[in-house]
Amino acid sequence: MCGRFAQFSSRDEYLQFLNISGDTVPYDPQPLDRYNVAPGTRVLILSEQEGNCSLDPVVWGYRPEWWGKPPLINSRSETAATGKMFSKLWRTGRAIVPANGWFEWKKSGSRKQPYYIYRSDGRPLFMAAIGHAPFNSDHGHEGFVIVTTSSNQGMVDIHDRRPLVFDAEVARIWINESTTPEEAACLADKKALAESAFRWHPVSARVGNPHNQGKEIINKIDEPLT
Template sequence: MCGRYYIEIDNAEFRSIIAEVERNTAIKTGEIYPTNVAPVLSPTGVMTAMRWGFPKFDGKGEIINARSETAAEKSMFRNPMMEGRCLIPASWYFEWEKRGTKKIKYVLMNPNKKPVWMAGLSKIDYKTGLPSYVVLTRPAWSGISFIHDRMPVILPEERHDEWLNGHDPVGTMNRAVNEVSYEMV
């Protein structure tokens, strides 16, 4: 779930975000894949570049998502849930519907076409010293569950400060956006 998303550089809000972050570090735009460096609103409220994925304990591969229902209990996510909450901006995200042996690609976005702000967790990679993030996921809204059974936790603008600075992250996630629009690509 949520293995790719997109940052549209033609959007004025994203041009501003990209300009702010690229003063210090080059970032990826367009289709964002795991391990890419992308813009993220850090726990301190500053736009910064972070790498997508927490390294697995065995060093083989990346964890790119965390289940919102259990993140606070898991050792990998417990501390980031308290101190590393972040927001990942996207124009939209992608999901694939499985139909037999075929996979149908969909774009999922805010119905109002505004950016999607996905709740995430961040931490500093102890080996590289660089910041990294994962996307929090939740059960899919019933209107898209035929595509995939999970979706990112998408927070409306009025919940951003509460997510970054509040004391009840689970309660904030429970007030996430449910409905998204979608189209086949």
């Protein structure tokens, strides 16, 4: 599950880790400063269109016309490639969400303690996503979802699902237009970063309100719920 994440570095930093030149995608040194990204908002995501990489602001959420429920924000990697809802997006709308970390909530009695999860080496996260391409056009409620996988060990005590996170090299293959749906399924199954690549710590319950932004949102708190 991924219901909130942080995207606070600059476009420059994300693109440099991906080895994408400023000639391909315009660089911008200004930090994005989004420490509490919520569903329903526009998020910068990376895709490949006609051989060129593109960063576009896209609505986080996907609701086709026939779906009479609230927009979905996640899809399961195990079923997205073949299921009715997401198979077309898997074929034609693979993207990457560059981020710095994400949040999960752990039950503590009748309350929930939020945790911030991030790479232990401090590098950005490249989260797999699928959506309605091309992403430089507005498709209303048909935006994108973050692809999730199971938390097999280590992180399962916080949540049994987590975003499908790739390293930079695999992320470029994921969005490559020549990568087949079958090859993408293999990446999802074999190339996600392991739980051991991440660290996490408890953070303030203020993250539950998307109006609360700022670096303090990701700071470790000394007295979490137990």
